[in-house]
Amino acid sequence: MRRVIGWFVSNPVAANLLMTILIAGGVISIFQIRQEEMPPIDLDMVSVNVPYLGAAPEEVENGVNLRIEEALEGGQGIYRMTSTSSEGGGAVLLELETNANRIQTANEIKSQIDAISTFPVETERPVVSLLTMINDGLEIAISGDADERTLKELALEVRDEIAALEGVSSVEVAYVRPDEISIEVSEQTLRRMGLTFDQVANAVRRTSLDMPGGSIRSGAGEILLRTQGQAYTGEDFRDIVVVSREDGTRVYLDEIATIIDGFQEGETQARFDGMPAAIVRVNQVGDEDVVEISETVRAYVEETRGRMPDGIEMTIWQDESETLQARIDILLGSAATCLALVLLLLTLPLEFRLAMWVAAGIPIAMLGTIGVFGAAGITISTLSVVAFILVLGIVVDDAIVVGERVYAHEQQGKDQFTAAVEGTAEVAVPVIFGVLTTMAAFTPLMFAPGNLGQLLSVIGYVVVICLIFSIIESQLILPAHLAHRRVSTSKQDVNALHGIWRRLQRRVSTGIERFAHDVFGPALDRVMEVRYTALALGFSVLLVAVGLVLSDRIEVQFMPAIEGDAIVARVEMPEGVDVEQTARAARQIEEAALQLKAELDAAYPDRPSLIEHIFTSVGQTLGGRFRAGPQSHTAELVLSILPLSERGNVSVTDMTDRWRELTGPVYDSVSLTFSSTGLTVGDAIAIQLQGRNVDDLANAAAELRAELARFDGVQDITDSFRAGKQEAKLSLLPEGRQLGLTLNDLARQARQAFYGEEVQRVQRGAEDIRVMVRYPEAERRSLGDLEDMRIRAQDGTEIPFAAVADIELGRGYSSITRVDRQRVVTVSADVDRDVVTPEAVLRTLSADTLPRILSGYRGIGYSLTGEQEQRNESFTGLFNLIPLALLMIYALLAIPLRSYVQPLVIMSIIPFGAVGAIIGHLVMGWSIIITSIFGLISMAGVVVNSSLVLVDYINRQRRMGVDLRIAVHRASVVRFRPILITSSTTFAGLMPLMLNDNPATAFFVPMSISLGWGVLFATGITLFLVPCLYLIVEDLFPTEPALARQYA
Structure with missing residues (x-):
């Protein structure tokens, strides 16, 4: 390794060319990589839809879905089978096993469905689809005082013209009825x-x-x-x-006959800001860029508005590019603050130009990472930007260790060339393996299970790629720059501000050195004298932290409530009611929305209206796609909220609660729900009751709904059973x-x-x-x-x-749902997470309420679905990956140390890093959520780096014949400054994200808390407990054979 380092130091042109390639590749890629709010995920699901027009749910169940279930029973690769029999058709959703080949399994399912010859004659051809994720792009509302035919024809015309635009491939018209020619005799x-x-x-x-x-x-x-x-x-x-x-x-x-060239039967209404409307929806698919789609469509709309008939408006709303841009702007602001803090912390203890070259490793590694985004299939999204923020303070750690050792050698009087080669080579092995342990810790993120795991895997891939480039930069590029940098002298301090800064830098550097020798060193000696007591005290702190979690002093929940940019209200009336009765219910909710809008406009007169648009649909839901059979009993209202960048910190959750309050009870409604959650993995509370007797299931569901209503903070309680x-x-x-x-x-x-x-x-x-x-x-x-x-x-x-x-x-x-050939009724509810968590409610239900209710019914069981099912899946998968990550970290520590015991000494600080994470959540008032766990796993790889370099330095001192106690003391004092700098830069780099109270970053704040506070707390453990543990190991095993060997 020394030869390679020496070659790059003596050939700065090669180092500069390598740096230029990484920078240029990243800059070029920035303009070529597509942007999207969330990366697409592979849905391991296959759907089978069989239209049976005019048929009742029981006819659909007997004639269609039962036959599909029989044909697919015991099919290979199928994890769960859910069938829904509704008026007008049957649908079967097949969830595939994790390791199943999606395409092959889908083809086998299609072959089995095509082989069924006993469907009723009136059914249409079954449609078997491998589900794919389609990201929303934007919507265009075409509204005005016009009839349904005019609005539909205009919408179809706009759809065809937009579909012909470059970069746009998926356009559909929603909230319109299909045409039909009816010959009535x-x-x-x-x-x-x-x-x-x-x-x-x-x-x-x-x-x-x-x-x-x-x-x-x-x-x-x-x-x-x-x-x-x-x-x-x-x-x-x-x-x-x-x-x-x-x-x-x-x-x-x-x-x-009377011949009517009109629409399929089933009266519907759609209004946009109070006017009849049709919607043109533009989707983002494949490699399309959501920002480019928005720009293209907006230019088209501006050009087309003038061609619209009088009284017809074209309005763009639900533009996902605005949401994406607002979130990326917020995150980039945090990233800029992170970088400024890291630069400040680097330039204070280190010589200015040296610190600048150390800090230069951050953009070089990041641009190198962006340069391979295309090949790795990664896009610029909220998740990739968050990954860069997380890694910003970590990626510079190896450069700090290298820069500090080079600086230390220069202070010993060596020339810059020699100091660069010897300083870098001295820490090359522990630095490289330290970065590898960090990469190993992020491995569970890359292979986390479930749909949520697929999303978060982007963070793991970005971090690992960035760390690879950080090794290249710190070992090959940085030494060359440090060897050939111009060092300031007193004669060069002609600039007064520069002179002040250098004097400040010297004072800070001297102060740290003095503190390490005069304060930390003696304190460490005293602690090492009572090392067993110190160890017991450390474990006591660990037990207290675990007790805080187990006693619910710190809330543990799977997902926080993350606000979106829209509020949706859904009302369902008894089936068979006249559409006008549903329309009256929709008008009641719409009037409450207008009242809310007036209140908000009065409360915030100095900003645009927080509620931009109000969209109402009666007779259609599910995104405006027309369903066969009348849906006159359903209505949906959507409030489009001002983007994050413009509305500030006005709470969308508070707006939702106020809308619910203003609406009040809706007469004769079966269900009324309000939702403003932007990111969800299912209902907060969802309990699936399984059995054969539908009446028993309905009665048990009614009892469970009544019990849920007793909990404070539980709202929007409903169940899937509906009388038809x-x-x-x-x-x-x-x-x-x-x-x-x-x-x-x-x-x-x-x-x-x-x-x-x-x-x-x-x-x-x-x-x-x-x-x-x-x-x-x-x-x-x-x-x-x-x-x-x-x-x-x-x-x-x-x-x-x-x-x-x-x-x-x-x-x-109304519909019949079966899961794995058993009829089910699902009871679901939302919660106010400021009052109660879903986990707390479900603990009480599982321990007492559900056993009591179900004891009165024969043959009924239950299972948790929705958010809790995702929680169990994610945690199970994580706990399976954690041992693998720890084993990889152990191996990567054991190889450079050539010891089986010393890796355990280093890894012993991981639980104490978790203590820091728990304390961080307590101090900052955050619950522990799924991303907190990911942060803890990532922290495990980061905190061992400093300990690895420390233990490696102790071993080097001992191989030089230094006494054990002196070697431990000297290594700890010498490594005090780099450990302090790396920990503080990591924490400082995460501070803007930790302190960001914007809803756009709420999902990622707990991850940064776990990582930042874990690293900060582990610093003290590294400096005090690791030396104590090293001595304790020597007490128990007086000779370490590996110390007698030299590195190859």
């Missing part, structure tokens, strides 16, 4: 004309079609034959001949069978009349449009209409419905 007309629905449908199919006819191969060439007669609009269907009589007269379709619409179950009377009718005849004709028969599908533009034949809407409103219906027998006889069929009224379920 009354029962009276059918009877008068002697027609059936089958005859009408077949007449349309025979006439409305395009068909290729082959070709004619003539001498002049080949001529293609085509028959063209496909109808595409309602007007085109009017002239279709339904009946041709013997006398030559014809009956056309428009003479017997009223059902009329049809059966065939014996009289019907005697007339030759079958149950299939009854069911098919009733479906034709009331749901409709799909005659064909027409491709109009990019939309697939159904053509339906059915009764007019006015004849489908009551049971009386059903009773007035005529059933046609095989011989054409028309029989009154009541004469051959019976009606049994009942009520089914």
Whole structure:
């Protein structure tokens, strides 16, 4: 290693070229790497969707989902199977095992689904999809005083034009209904004309079609034959001949039917700032840059506004690039403060130019890291910026150790060239292995399980790559710069400010040296005299810290409440209610939102309105994607909040609570929830009840909801059980069978009349449009209409419905959910984390409430889902990775020390670093969350670095024949300054993030607290307890064979 260092020191051109390559690569990459708020993750899930239009949930369960479950039962690679049977279709979500091959498993599932031949005839082709994560880009609201058709056509036009823009590939229109052509024939007309629905449908199919006819191969060439007669609009269907009589007269379709070229049934409403609206959603997929998408679309909108009809507005909202930019700006501000603090702490104890070259290692390593982002598949995101902030104070540690040793050799009178080579070579082995231990500690972050682990893995990869470049910089580039730097002399101190700074620097440097020799040294001697007492005292502190956690003096929770840039209210009414009743509920919530907006405008008159926009949708949720079957009982309202960079520290959580308060109870609502959480891994409280008897599950869920309502701070309590619409179950009377009718005849004709028969599908533009034949809407409103219906027998006889069929009224379920072939009902709730944590509520429920409730029901079990399931998955995976990380750290310590015992001495400070982390959370008022644990693991690799260099120096002294006690004392005093500098720069580098109270960084603050406070607290342990432990080991094992050997 000395030869390599010496070569670079004697060839500064090579060192400078290497530095230039790293810097240039990073600078070039900055302008090429895409930006996104969160990196995409691989969802280990496969969905199977089977439309069964017009079917009730129980029909879907029996006809579709049970057959899928049977086909996939015991399938390889499937971890969990969740099926949902709803009106109009079934959906099965398959969660794959962690090690399963996603694509191969998805293909096997598709093959098994395609092999099912027993689906009902009315079902459509199953759609099997490997789920992928699509990031939101932005949304464009097209609003104004216009009808639904006008708004949809404008939205489709805007969608097509945006999709043609460079850099944009995924655009969709939301909150609009699909088109449909409805051919409505009354029962009276059918009877008068002697027609059936089958005859009408077949007449349309025979006439409305395009068909290729082959070709004619003539001498002049080949001529293609085509028959063209496909109808595409309602007007085109009017002239279709339904009946041709013997006398030559014809009956056309428009003479017997009302043809409506409109929308699929199911009344919906969408309003943007009080005006009817349609939404165009632009997504970010693949390698697209969310910032570039925003800039492109904004330029298009500015150009297009003038072409919109009078009274129509185009408004961009939900722009994720604004959120990303605001968060990155906040984090970059923290990073700049970090860098300033680190520079200040470096230049005070070290010679100025030396400190500057040491600090230069930070941007060099970071730019080198950015240079390989493209090859590593990493993007500029919130997580990668946080990773740089975390590593900012760590990445300079090795350079500090090298720079300090070079400085120490120069103070001994050596020339700069010799000092650079010998100083760097002296600490090369412990420095390199120290950085490797830090990299090992961040390894669990790189391979953390679950979706959350995939996100946080970005931090691990960025840190490890940055540390690799820090080794290159500190061992090859830095020594060359230190050897050839210009050293200031007293004659050069012509600048008064520079002279003042140098005098300050000398005083600080001298003060640290004096403190190390005159204060720390004697104190260390006294502590080493009572080393066993010191060790016992240290373990006492450790026990107290553990007690603080176990006694709940410090709260432990999985996730904090992280505010977003929008507040969402969702209300659900009983199924089957008129859409106007749902609209009234939505208006009540909307009026409360307007009242909240007025209050906020009055409270903050000196800033833009905190609530930018209010969006209301009735009859559609799930992001505005139209669901088959009426959804008139649901409504959703979204308040778009001013971006973080403009709203300051106004609490979105407080705004949410006030909106909930102003809304009050909504009459007859089944569920009403408010949410402002920006980052979530599931419901704060979610308890899944499993059993076979749905009524028992519903009753148990009601009891559990009542118990949850007793907890202070628990809110928005709901469950997944919903009574469905009223059902009329049809059966065939014996009289019907005697007339030759079958149950299939009854069911098919009733479906034709009331749901409709799909005659064909027409491709109009990019939309697939159904053509339906059915009764007019006015004849489908009551049971009386059903009773007035005529059933046609095989011989054409028309029989009154009541004469051959019976009606049994009942009520089914809104939807039926099954998990691993058992029916389930999920009870969920949110919590006010300032009052109570989900963990505290669930402990009480699991210990007492749930056993008491379930003891009254037979065959019902429960499991925790939502946030707690993610918590258990993440913690289990972490605890499996921690031993591996510790083993790697041990190995990387044992190799340079050539000892089996001394690595344990060094690693003994890790628990005391955890003590510092616990104290840090207590002092700063933060709960311990999942990122705190990641910070603790990362801290384990950082805190051992100083101890490694210290123990290595003791060993060097002993190999030189120095007495044990003198060697320990001398090494501790000599290493006092670099240990102090590295610890203080690490802590200072994390301080801006630790002290940042912006919601954008709330998820990462606990990680920085664990790392920063752990390193700071471990400094004292390193300087006092490690020497004591070293002596204790020597007391127990007087001879260490490795000390007799020299490094190779």
